[in-house]
Amino acid sequence: MEDEKRPLPSPEPAEQLGDRPELRSGPALRFETSRPPSGAAVLHAIGAIDDDTSADLWIELGIWSEESSDLILDLSGVDFLGTAGLTSLLEARDVIGTEGKRLRVLCGGSRAARRALQVTGAIEEFDVLDRVPDEPLGSRETVFAVPDPGVRLDGSVRATGD
Numbered sequence: 001m002e003d004e005k006r007p008l009p010s011p012e013p014a015e016q017l018g019d020r021p022e023l024r025s026g027p028a029l030r031f032e033t034s035r036p037p038s039g040a041a042v043l044h045a046i047g048a049i050d051d052d053t054s055a056d057l058w059i060e061l062g063i064w065s066e067e068s069s070d071l072i073l074d075l076s077g078v079d080f081l082g083t084a085g086l087t088s089l090l091e092a093r094d095v096i097g098t099e100g101k102r103l104r105v106l107c108g109g110s111r112a113a114r115r116a117l118q119v120t121g122a123i124e125e126f127d128v129l130d131r132v133p134d135e136p137l138g139s140r141e142t143v144f145a146v147p148d149p150g151v152r153l154d155g156s157v158r159a160t161g162d
Helices: 054-067 083-098 111-120
Strands: 029-034 041-049 070-081 102-106 127-129
Touching: 029 054, 041 054, 041 083, 054 070, 054 083, 070 083, 070 111, 083 102, 083 111
Parallel strands: 041 070, 070 102, 102 127
Antiparallel strands: 029 041
16 A cells, blocks of 8 residues: 655745735745754744645645654744644644654744634644754743733733723
């Protein structure tokens, strides 16, 4: 019996921006990579993982899973993680797992990523890390910072009596 292979979704072409420079703020999702001393490949996602960018996540995870049997997806730079992104993440985990490889997730300071994983229950499906293995403890990011009493969670100043 042949191994079942899932076809990669093909990303759709980006919307034409025309003469609207305010829409040209850069890609909605970009990736950076690193390789700590532990040997794992770390894929840092930065931006929004939504309907438009979930195929990009799927493709990048596929590429980097070929580079290492231990892949860490760092979501600390993600400001939105939608259902399409969660679906791509779960499917990639399944495919990578059938190849005998491991996909771990780091939420870091991304409230959006952690919240999406918690609310959907997907957090139970992943090995969630607090930091990249072998990373110096001094460079560890705070998962959730507690604001001053006069500041709301969104950073706005709290009016007296709120």
